[in-house]
Amino acid sequence: MCGIVGAVAQRDVAEILLEGLRRLEYRGYDSAGLAVTDENGTLSRVRRLGKVQELADAVHANPVSGGTGIAHTRWATHGEPSEINAHPHMSGENIAVVHNGIIENHEALREMLREKGYVFTSQTDTEVICHLVDLELTNHTSLLAAVQAAVKQLEGAYGTVVMDRRDASRVIVARSGSPLVIGFGMGEHFIASDQLALLPVTRRFAFLEEGDVAEVTRFDVNIFDRDGHPVEREVKESEVSHDAGDKGQYRHYMLKEVYEQPIAIQRTLEGRLHNGQVISSAFGDNAEELLKNVKHIQIIACGTSYHAGLVARYWFEQWAGISCNVEIASEFRYRRSHVFENSLLVTLSQSGETADTLAALRLAKEMGYMASLTICNVPGSSLVRESDMAYMMKAGAEIGVASTKAFTVQLAGLLMLVGAVGRHNALDAAGEARLVSALQSLPAKVEQTLTMAESIEALAEDFADKQHALFLGRGEQSPIAMEGALKLKEISYIHAEAYAAGELKHGPLALIDADMPVIVVAPNNELLEKLKSNVEEVRARGGLMYVFADTKANFASDDTMKVLNVPHCDEFIAPILYTLPLQLLSYYVALIKGTDVDQPRNLAKSVTVE
Numbered sequence: 001m002c003g004i005v006g007a008v009a010q011r012d013v014a015e016i017l018l019e020g021l022r023r024l025e026y027r028g029y030d031s032a033g034l035a036v037t038d039e040n041g042t043l044s045r046v047r048r049l050g051k052v053q054e055l056a057d058a059v060h061a062n063p064v065s066g067g068t069g070i071a072h073t074r075w076a077t078h079g080e081p082s083e084i085n086a087h088p089h090m091s092g093e094n095i096a097v098v099h100n101g102i103i104e105n106h107e108a109l110r111e112m113l114r115e116k117g118y119v120f121t122s123q124t125d126t127e128v129i130c131h132l133v134d135l136e137l138t139n140h141t142s143l144l145a146a147v148q149a150a151v152k153q154l155e156g157a158y159g160t161v162v163m164d165r166r167d168a169s170r171v172i173v174a175r176s177g178s179p180l181v182i183g184f185g186m187g188e189h190f191i192a193s194d195q196l197a198l199l200p201v202t203r204r205f206a207f208l209e210e211g212d213v214a215e216v217t218r219f220d221v222n223i224f225d226r227d228g229h230p231v232e233r234e235v236k237e238s239e240v241s242h243d244a245g246d247k248g249q250y251r252h253y254m255l256k257e258v259y260e261q262p263i264a265i266q267r268t269l270e271g272r273l274h275n276g277q278v279i280s281s282a283f284g285d286n287a288e289e290l291l292k293n294v295k296h297i298q299i300i301a302c303g304t305s306y307h308a309g310l311v312a313r314y315w316f317e318q319w320a321g322i323s324c325n326v327e328i329a330s331e332f333r334y335r336r337s338h339v340f341e342n343s344l345l346v347t348l349s350q351s352g353e354t355a356d357t358l359a360a361l362r363l364a365k366e367m368g369y370m371a372s373l374t375i376c377n378v379p380g381s382s383l384v385r386e387s388d389m390a391y392m393m394k395a396g397a398e399i400g401v402a403s404t405k406a407f408t409v410q411l412a413g414l415l416m417l418v419g420a421v422g423r424h425n426a427l428d429a430a431g432e433a434r435l436v437s438a439l440q441s442l443p444a445k446v447e448q449t450l451t452m453a454e455s456i457e458a459l460a461e462d463f464a465d466k467q468h469a470l471f472l473g474r475g476e477q478s479p480i481a482m483e484g485a486l487k488l489k490e491i492s493y494i495h496a497e498a499y500a501a502g503e504l505k506h507g508p509l510a511l512i513d514a515d516m517p518v519i520v521v522a523p524n525n526e527l528l529e530k531l532k533s534n535v536e537e538v539r540a541r542g543g544l545m546y547v548f549a550d551t552k553a554n555f556a557s558d559d560t561m562k563v564l565n566v567p568h569c570d571e572f573i574a575p576i577l578y579t580l581p582l583q584l585l586s587y588y589v590a591l592i593k594g595t596d597v598d599q600p601r602n603l604a605k606s607v608t609v610e
C-alpha cells in the first residue's frame, strides 16, 4: 500500500526521501514521487510511474535541492497508475500533499471546489486535500490552522503531509485511520508511514494518534488532538533492527524470512515459558486476572493471519476446552454478530495496521467483549495501541509480501494462549507442561524441517507448467492446506484451492486429473487413516499427489505419489512444521516461473485501506 516519507532539515533531503521510499517498496506500489522546497521558495516535484529506482534516476539526472520535502509511493485506488495520478499532488504552485488512505467524500468536495474555481489535474481523491487546504488558507493565517480546518471536512481515512512552497520551515502532518510516525533527529525531524523508512536517519519515534495534527519544523514538533488541544506523544527508541530492510545473503526477502523462523520463534518464546508453564504476563501486565475468566474466544483477522486463527480454533476447543469462533475481519465488521458471555476478542495481525482488522476491533469494543487482545508483530502499531492487551511477536520486520515467519510466530503465540487460558479450563498441569515442552522444541524442529529445501526445490519443477493445484489436509491441518494454497497463488500466480480432505467427494473430486497436482499434508495423528482413504480416492481417479508426511505415517513414493518426510513431532506443533514445506514449495515454484517473489503483482504488504 501507499508509503509516505517526509523531512524538515538543514541538509538536502532528496536522498533521505528516496532511501525512505526504497525501504517502503515492500509494501507494494505502482508509482512514486517527491517534492522538495528550498529556503528561497523553489519547489521541485518529480513523479514517475513504476519503481522508486526510476524516480531516483530522474532525480539524479536533474538534481533537486531543498531541506524540506515529502515523498510517496502510490498503490492506486482512485485513478489508474500513472504519473499524473502519482503523489505529491499540488494546488497551484504552492501547496503540495502526499496522502495514504481514501477520502470517501471526495466527490462532494471536488464538486464544491470546482464551483470555487479549482481545476483538477488528476483522478485521485487526494487532490481534494490540496485544494481544500489552499481554500482554507484564505480564511486562516497559518498552514497549521488551514490543515486543521481542512481535515475536519474529510470523511474516510488519511495519513497526510502538507507542505507550502512559501514557507520551507515546516510541514503539517495529520492522521486519521492511516498510520504516521514522527522521527526525531538532531536539529531535524522526519515523518513516515512506517518507522522502517527512517531507520537510517533516526531511531527515536513518536506515533501520532487518531485525529492528531502536528506542525513539524527543524527544531519543534507541536502535536494537537482532534479538538485542537496541544498534546504530548511519547518519544520511544525503536526496537526494530537497523538492517531489517536488508536481504543479506538471500536472493529474496521471502527466503530470508523463511530461514529466520527458528530464531524468530525462539526470540518470541524467550522468557515466556518457565517450569512447564506459560507466563501469562506475556499477554499484558494484568493478563492472568482476565484470562482466568475467559469462556469463549472470538478471533478476527485477514489473509494468512486468519489462517492462523483457524488453526487455533482446533486448539482452543480440543486442548483448552473452550469454544472459539474465527472470522475474516471484513465480514465481521459489516454484520451483526453475537457476543458470548466472558468472550475474549483476539485480533491477529503481522502489521497491526490492517484496515479491516482495525475497524473490526473498534466495532467489537462497543459490543461488550470482556477484553481485547492482539497478537501482533509491530510495536506501537494501531492494533497494539488500541487493544486492552498485546502479545508482541518478535518475528522482526517482515518485508516479503507473502507472510511466512509472522504466521509461524503467530501460531506459537496462539499455542501459548491455549496454555494460559486452558489451565483455567480443560488443560491440566501435565497437558500444559507437554505444550510448553513442545514449544521449547520448536526452534530446533523448524531448523530440521527447513533442511527439506533441496528436495522441495527439485519437486517444484513438476509445478512449473501447471495452471492449478489442490491442497488437502484434515483437522488443524486443513487451515495449513489453505495457507499453502494462498502462498502458491500469491507468489506463483498458479490457481490453488484448499479443501478439508473429507470434503473431496462432495465436489472437488470432479477436478482430479493428471494436470491437477494434489498436495497433501499428512502428520501422524488420529485422522491419518481417514486421510489415507482420501488419498486413495484421488489415486483411483488418476490424480498425482505430493505428500508431506510424518516419518511414521507409512506413505511410500510410487508412480502416482511423491512422498517427502517431515520430522516427527508432538501433535501440538505439527501445524507449524507442516507449514514450512508449503512455504518452500511456493517459493521454488515462483522462482522457476520468474514471478516477483517479494512484491507479487496487485498486492501490498500492509493493507491499510478497506
Ligand code: M6R
Binding pocket: 302, 303, 304, 305, 348, 349, 350, 351, 352, 353, 354, 357, 401, 402, 403, 404, 486, 490, 605, 606, 607
Ligand atoms: O498484517 P496482517 O497480518 O493483518 O495482514 C493480513 C493479510 O493482509 C496478510 O496476511 C496477507 O494475506 C499476506 N499477503 C499473505 O501472505
